[in-house]
Every structure is written in C-alpha cells, then in structure tokens.
Amino acid sequence: MSRSVRLKRVLPAAGALVIGVAFIILMVNLKPPPAQQPGDDALRTVRVIEAEALPYRVEARGFGSVTPARSWRAVAAVGGRIVYRHPELESGNLIETGTRLLEIDPTRYELAVAAAAAELAAIETEIRQLEQERENTADLLALERQRLELAEQELDRVERLARTGALSQTRRDEQTRATLAQRQAVQSLDNRLRLIPSQLDYLRARRDGAQTALERAREDLADTRFTAPYDIRVHQAEVELHQQVRSGELLFIADGIETAEVEVQVPIPQLRQLLGAAELPADPVALELAERLGFDTIAAELRLSAAPLVRWPARVSRIAGALDPKTRTVPVVLTVTAPYRNADPPRQPPLVRGMYVEAVMAAPAAAPRILVPLAAVHQGEVHVADAGDRLRRRPVELLLSQRDLAVIAAGxxxxxxxxxxxxxxxxxxxxxxxxxxxxxxxxxxxRAAGTAP
Structure with a gap:
C-alpha cells in the first residue's frame, strides 16, 4: 500500500479525534462548579421581638344556645270558645306590653260573677237585718227589765199587805204570776240577744264564702282574657279563632325581649384562670355568688358562632348548677340586656331563642407578665438570640396559654x-x-390587651 493511500485513511480519524478532545475540554470548562454546602457557621435570618412584661387579659370561652330570661307559656285556666285572637299572634312577631292577645268566651263566667255577687248581697242584707234585730231586742230588753223591776216592787208590797191581812191571798197569787211572767219575758229577750252573735258569726262566714266565690268567679272571668304583660316576641301559637279549648291546654308561648340568657359550658381550668389570675374582689358576707366573686369586673360578649363579627355585649350573672365531671366544665350564665335594641338585620340580627353563640369572658390580670406568641414555644422551650447573635434554647414554665398567646411564669x-x-x-x-x-x-x-380583632 502506497504512502498516499495510508495518509488518506489516517487523516480523517485523527481529525475526528482532535474534534472530540476539543469538545470534551470545552464542556469541562463550561460546567458550573459544584454547589457549596453551608457550614455550621452559615447565617440564618430570623425575626425577633424583645421580651417584656405586658398587661394582658385572662380569657375564658364557652358555647351555648340563647334562651329568653322570661318566657310566658299561656295555658288556659278555664275552658271555652276562642272569640278573639290578635292578628299578630304568630310566631316571630313582636307585640307591645298591654296588647290584648286572646279572649275566651266570657258569657258563663260573667253569669257566675253576677250570681256570686247576688248571693253576697243577700247575705249582707241578712247580716244588716240581724244587727238591727240585735239593737231592737236590746232596747226591748231594757224596757222589759224596767217593767220587771216595777213588778218586783209591786210583789213586795202585796206580800207585806198579805202578811198583815190587808190583802187577800188571791191578789197575792195574781201578782206573783204577773211577776213570774215578766221574769220569763226578760229571760226570753236575754236568750234571744245572746244567740244573735253566733248567728252573726254564721252569716259572716257565709259572707266570706260568698266573697271567695265572687273572687273566684272574677278570676275565672279575668282568665278568659290574655294581655301581654311585657314586650314579647311570639315563639309559638297553638290556637285558632273559634277553637274550643279546655282548661290546662297550651295556647301560645311568648318570650320577653327585655333580656336574654346564655348558659355556656366553660372548661374548669379556664374558669379558674379567669377568677384566679384576675384576683377579683370578693365579699365573703355576700349571699349571692356573683357578689362574692365580683362578676361585674369581668367583661363579656357573645359572638354568633356562624358569624363571629356579629357580637352583643353581655355580663356574667351567675354560675348555674354544679360542674360536669365527665366534660370537666362549669355552666356559666351570661345575660344580655335589650337584645333587640340595636338590631339591624342582616348586619346585626337580634339575639333570639335558639341562636348558637360563643361567649368570651375576660378580666385584666393582676400584674403584667412576659408574653410571647404561642407559636414561639416549642415543647416547653423558647428560642432566643444571645448577645453574639447565636441561638440559645430556654426551658420555660407557662402560667397559662390562650388562643395564640403564651404567658411565661419563669425561664x-x-x-x-x-x-x-x-x-x-x-x-x-x-x-x-x-x-x-x-x-x-x-x-x-x-392581642394581650384584647384590642386585636
């Protein structure tokens, strides 16, 4: 194989190798450095507040349903037919005091009053006649006693004459009989006069009975009319016009609107904190528990459970009954005066029967304490920043905790x-x-002062 052919084969492979090495070097240089892990001395930004003693309020809370302070269950004391029914006598309506609400047919009760009055008048007449007879008998007795005195004198004179023989025995006997007859007349009148007081007592007893019957008849007549004794809100109406009702039958139920009450179940620890931490003034000789514990120093309000912004000012009036050992709660009764006064539905509804509300009771603590947010307490410890801005863990003792506040007792x-x-x-x-x-x-x-929403 010639040299030129070998070069043609080697050069492309070498070029590819050079390009690959260059790409690797470029990628290594462009790779970001590994993230630095923070060490123990890395700074952590934290929010802090300075611990200081603040005045605060001790709170207790409970839930309950509203009931009227006064509720009128109108029950028929007499029977009869309904002849009048107020058109507003329907559930939910407000009716002013003095309004005639209902009337049962009064006819037979008016007749009973008339009959009792007639009986009383007849007895009064008998009493007057007997009293006049007593006066007449007394006058007649006085006259008869005078006649008896004269007869006794005449008898003495006749007996003296008869003893001297100047007068016959027959005349003496006649005078004796006349004197005895006069004595009998006087005794009869005297007996009659003595019987009159007992007869008067009998008539007076009858008069008292007749007076009682008259009063009963008048009460029965008065019971046929139902008039609102105070401003009311009709809760339930059970009767209709022309309906026949019996004695003892429920006619309607109406609630007084002057005051309303709520009995709430308050946990025992909260109530003890409220009464104890506030150091309420006590009067040991007062009969009422409210006076002995000074409930007037406790501020209270009711909040509608479904709408907490709807509120009514209230006052703690009493502790009702005994504690419940199962739930460890105490029933506390709160009173609201004029629950309809500032009603402006739907923004501010009136406080009516059956509303489910939350009661919030609060009293100022006896002395300021160090307070921290409850979230700043971690299993009995509070984290603080020392003078060198380093974290320190402080075990603390809580006096009490309420909502999102913790009151520190020590630590x-x-x-x-x-x-x-x-x-x-x-x-x-x-x-x-x-x-x-x-x-x-x-x-x-x-939040400590209770001004936060």
Whole structure:
C-alpha cells in the first residue's frame, strides 16, 4: 500500500479525534462548579421581638344556645270558645306590653260573677237585718227589765199587805204570776240577744264564702282574657279563632325581649384562670355568688358562632348548677340586656331563642407578665438570640396559654430577644442574622390587651 493511500485513511480519524478532545475540554470548562454546602457557621435570618412584661387579659370561652330570661307559656285556666285572637299572634312577631292577645268566651263566667255577687248581697242584707234585730231586742230588753223591776216592787208590797191581812191571798197569787211572767219575758229577750252573735258569726262566714266565690268567679272571668304583660316576641301559637279549648291546654308561648340568657359550658381550668389570675374582689358576707366573686369586673360578649363579627355585649350573672365531671366544665350564665335594641338585620340580627353563640369572658390580670406568641414555644422551650447573635434554647414554665398567646411564669427574662421563626434544625449556638419585627411586637401587645380583632 502506497504512502498516499495510508495518509488518506489516517487523516480523517485523527481529525475526528482532535474534534472530540476539543469538545470534551470545552464542556469541562463550561460546567458550573459544584454547589457549596453551608457550614455550621452559615447565617440564618430570623425575626425577633424583645421580651417584656405586658398587661394582658385572662380569657375564658364557652358555647351555648340563647334562651329568653322570661318566657310566658299561656295555658288556659278555664275552658271555652276562642272569640278573639290578635292578628299578630304568630310566631316571630313582636307585640307591645298591654296588647290584648286572646279572649275566651266570657258569657258563663260573667253569669257566675253576677250570681256570686247576688248571693253576697243577700247575705249582707241578712247580716244588716240581724244587727238591727240585735239593737231592737236590746232596747226591748231594757224596757222589759224596767217593767220587771216595777213588778218586783209591786210583789213586795202585796206580800207585806198579805202578811198583815190587808190583802187577800188571791191578789197575792195574781201578782206573783204577773211577776213570774215578766221574769220569763226578760229571760226570753236575754236568750234571744245572746244567740244573735253566733248567728252573726254564721252569716259572716257565709259572707266570706260568698266573697271567695265572687273572687273566684272574677278570676275565672279575668282568665278568659290574655294581655301581654311585657314586650314579647311570639315563639309559638297553638290556637285558632273559634277553637274550643279546655282548661290546662297550651295556647301560645311568648318570650320577653327585655333580656336574654346564655348558659355556656366553660372548661374548669379556664374558669379558674379567669377568677384566679384576675384576683377579683370578693365579699365573703355576700349571699349571692356573683357578689362574692365580683362578676361585674369581668367583661363579656357573645359572638354568633356562624358569624363571629356579629357580637352583643353581655355580663356574667351567675354560675348555674354544679360542674360536669365527665366534660370537666362549669355552666356559666351570661345575660344580655335589650337584645333587640340595636338590631339591624342582616348586619346585626337580634339575639333570639335558639341562636348558637360563643361567649368570651375576660378580666385584666393582676400584674403584667412576659408574653410571647404561642407559636414561639416549642415543647416547653423558647428560642432566643444571645448577645453574639447565636441561638440559645430556654426551658420555660407557662402560667397559662390562650388562643395564640403564651404567658411565661419563669425561664425568660425581660430584654431577651425571642425568635419568632421555627428553625429546623434549631442547633444550640448556631449563628443567626437577627431582624427585629416591630409589627409582631405591636400585634402581640394588641392581642394581650384584647384590642386585636
């Protein structure tokens, strides 16, 4: 094989090899360097707030349904036919006090009143007659006693004359009989006068009975009319016009609109924190528990469970019943005055029966405490940045926690910088880039004071 032929074969292969080597060198030079792994001393940026003692409110919460403070179950005390029914006597309607709502046919009860009044008048007449008879008998008795005195004198004179023989025995006997007859007349009148008081007592007893019957008849008549005793909201109406009703039958149910109540179940720890941490003034001699514990110092409000922005001011009125050992809750009753006053549906509905609400009760704590966001507490520890901007882990003791706040009892000093971010991993002594967060500090103070939404 000639030299020229060999060159023709070798040159293309050598050219391809050179091009391949050049491509490899170019790719190696263009490849980015491997990523640098951060070391232990790499800086981590964290947000911090300075720990400080802040005034705060202790809160307790519970849920319950609204009930009216006063509820009127109108029950028929007498039977009869409904002759009047107010056109607004329907569920949900508001009716003012003094409005006539319902009337049962009063005819037979009016007749009963008239009959009882007539019986009472007849007895009164008998009493007056007997009292007049007593006066007449007393006057007649006085006259008869005078006649008896004269007869006794005449009898003495006749007996003296008869003993001297100046008067016959027959005349003496006649005078004796006349005197005895007069004595009998006086005794009869006296007996009659003595019987009159017992007869008057009997008539007066009958009069009292007749008066009672009259009052009962009048009450039955009054029970035929139903008038709103206070401003009401009709909850349920069970009767129609011309319907025959029986005594004891439920006619309608109406709720008073002056006040409403909610009984909420509050966890025992929350209630103890509310009453204890706030150091409420106590009056040991007060009979009412509300007075002894000073419930007036507790601020309270109700929030509609389905719309928390709908709220009503309330007050804690009492603790109802005993604690529930199963749920470990205590029933607390809150009262709302004039729940219809500022009603503006649908923005602000009235507080009506059956609404499911959340009760929020709060009282100022006795002294300021160090507070941190609850998210800054990690399994009993708070992460802080020391003076050298390195992470330190502080075991802390919580006095209480509520919503997104943690009240520190021990383990954290004022001025320490609390880390708000959740570091993973949180290595003791790791270097940090610290950035104060004044907005988080302001939000924390607002939540502590209860001014945050």
């Amino acid at each position: 954290l000093a004022p001025g320490e910088r609390v880390i708000l971010d959740d570091l993973a991993p949180a290595i003791e002594g790791m270097r940090l880039r610290v950035e104060p967060d004044p907005e988080a500090r302001r939000a924390l103070a607002e």
